[in-house]
Amino acid sequence: MRTMTRLALALSLAVCALPLQAADTPDPERIAFDALSPVINALIQAEDNDDLMKRAEALEETNGLQALALYLAGAREGPRTLASASYKIASLLARRGDDEAALLYLGMASEHGLYPPQLIENPDFNDLRQTPAYLTVLAEAQRLRDAVSPEWAGAVGHVLYPATERSEAPCPPVVIWLHGYGSNGFLDESYQPLADTGAILVGINGTEIVDSLISFRWSAPGFEGTHQAVQKGLDKVEASHCIDRRRVYLMGFSQGALHAGALLAQHPDAYAGALLMSPGGRQPNPTTSKARGKRVVVINGEQEGPGNLQRADAFRTLFGSGNEVQSRVLVGEPEIPDDWQRSLPAALRWMMESGG
The missing domain is CATH 3.40.50.1820 (Alpha/Beta hydrolase fold, catalytic domain)
Incomplete structure (x- = not known):
């Protein structure tokens, strides 16, 4: 989290230095700051990558783009949460209709451990269920489940x-x-x-x-x-x-x-x-x-x-x-x-x- 936190702190200091405009004048920079601040605060305050993932999940209900930004950061922080972060990114992208990118991140999630209940029960993937890429990911998820289930x-x-x-x-x-x-x-x-x-x-x-x-x-x-x-x-x-x-x-x-x-x-x-x-x-x-x-x-x-x-x-x-x-x-x-x-x-x- 150190590199990410230093970057977030720098961004936070930069946007906080923006001059305040008159209350009745629309300010694009202020609008951008309001949109970025939950992301920046989460990046600064998250104790570790697991905490970052929880903060991203909490943002899903109110702002999918902000949650997406945090999941993208989480996916780059280490292998432990790569599968879950990639899966969440795929879900949010599919919800927005970006099927090609969603399938790309589903493939990444599959490479690092993904299990069938997530895929089968998530309505975000309804439009992708008959695509060859989705069926390939599902087959790999079922193979992985069958391999590890007896032990766990x-x-x-x-x-x-x-x-x-x-x-x-x-x-x-x-x-x-x-x-x-x-x-x-x-x-x-x-x-x-x-x-x-x-x-x-x-x-x-x-x-x-x-x-x-x-x-x-x-x-x-x-x-x-x-x-x-x-x-x-x-x-x-x-x-x-x-x-x-x-x-x-x-x-x-x-x-x-x-x-x-x-x-x-x-x-x-x-x-x-x-x-x-x-x-x-x-x-x-x-x-x-x-x-x-x-x-x-x-x-x-x-x-x-x-x-x-x-x-x-x-x-x-x-x-x-x-x-x-x-x-x-x-x-x-x-x-x-x-x-x-x-x-x-x-x-x-x-x-x-x-x-x-």
Whole structure:
């Protein structure tokens, strides 16, 4: 980012030195400055290339040209974000009708790692879908997905153990973390309070790659693929550590919460309880549940979208008969409690007190 930042700073100083014109006189230079300033500010303030990409994405809704300028800068900063930046550039160019340039950047994205969901589900490419260049890129994306999916999709992303374990204690329970759309099963040290409830915390990658090897989702239709991935993850952990398979708890956020709730409803013999935060996604909620005698926690923000609110209430109703349900509605839009490092471990302890 150093070279880019020096250039941006020089540009910023130059445009800031422009003389102010009378308020009632149109000033082309001032108009140009107003158009450039969000780009320049983002180039100056971005901490790294990942941050630059996030700022570009935030600009897409308000000004596609400004976002395009940032993605072009991001594509030149290094190989790590080259695929995603090139893909975003192709999408914006296709949206503007510049099909030839869009296909050029799609080819660049393909060379550095591009996956089918992006291409198939993006309406910006509707006019290009039958072109030989697009079909070539799609075929390469599918080949790449097939090559890397067995190692990454549905795999154990990370495992955290309780800070203190007593050797004479029974095998510990397990909490399975199912992430939201576009995330992954990595667990950093901030999640340690969840493991310190006495459970082994296991993060699982979603069962389908979205746009990179750090971006996954839980595949549809149905929820059986997620169940199989969780069971394989448990087998892997059990191969190196004693675990209590009768006390496996599910904990999910957004799309992960939807799948966690569905797994408890459909496979109550395999799971002892579930903590569901802001369940969301495109799949319908399960409408029947076999779960009985389970403990379930449902959390959502009071001002979330109507779809999430309906899903949260549907799970409260679904598990309300024959199970114990704790409910928490957060003030405003938050989907995860601000006090999550205290409140979520408390919720897990409450679930695990039941013994499944």
